[in-house]
Amino acid sequence: MKDNEWTWSLTQHDVWQNDSFATIEAAIEAGVREAQEFGKSHFLVGRVQDAGLPVISAEDVLDQLGLQAYEEFGEAAEDYLTLGNIDDSEIQELEEKLNEVFAAWATKHGYLPTFCKIDNVEWVEVATLRHTPLVANATCRVCGCTDDLACPGGCYWVEQNLCSRCAEEMEMAAQGTKVI
Ligand SMILES: [Zn+2]
Numbered sequence: 001m002k003d004n005e006w007t008w009s010l011t012q013h014d015v016w017q018n019d020s021f022a023t024i025e026a027a028i029e030a031g032v033r034e035a036q037e038f039g040k041s042h043f044l045v046g047r048v049q050d051a052g053l054p055v056i057s058a059e060d061v062l063d064q065l066g067l068q069a070y071e072e073f074g075e076a077a078e079d080y081l082t083l084g085n086i087d088d089s090e091i092q093e094l095e096e097k098l099n100e101v102f103a104a105w106a107t108k109h110g111y112l113p114t115f116c117k118i119d120n121v122e123w124v125e126v127a128t129l130r131h132t133p134l135v136a137n138a139t140c141r142v143c144g145c146t147d148d149l150a151c152p153g154g155c156y157w158v159e160q161n162l163c164s165r166c167a168e169e170m171e172m173a174a175q176g177t178k179v180i
């Protein structure tokens with residue numbers, strides 16, 4: 001998968017591992033094909049973002065060193081490397097240097113991330129190609145189902161806080177009233 005390209009997934013909880021494409025349209029095309037093959041009415045598309053290296057926090061490092069000194073030398077080392085006594089600019093200088101060294105080391109020995117993150121995730125409905133953004137920690141406003149606890153038989157998000165089961169029921173109810 002390449003940075004800023006688009007990819008797709010049939011399910012929400014697995015690792016995204018399909019190919020990525022230059023455009024969202026191409027990713028959707030590939031997703032539709034696979035969804036149809038597996039009889040799925042919906043799938044996810046999202047944009048690939050390089051993970052980047054984790055960042056070393058100079059404050060964490062200084063804390064750790066101060067603690068180490070305190071454990072070994074006790075009271076005498078109590079104020080050593082206390083963050084309040086160090087200029088922000090000095091902390092920042094240390095942080096830049098530490099991260100430079102880490103990046104060079106990770107590059108040299110092959111410890112750059114091979115994973116990435118996916119943002120701009122949306123559900124795509126195969127039949128209509130309609131997109132609905134995937135919302136983190138969404139809860140259905142009608143039945144209260146969530147990503148981790150879907151309705152029996154499964155459901156997906158039709159709106160930010162409305163699952164497909166409830167949307168279907170509402171639609172059926174609405175049609176029912178019309179008939180009367
Ligand atoms: Zn619901």
Ligand SMILES: [Zn+2]
Binds near residue numbers: 140150165
């Ligand atoms: Zn539901």
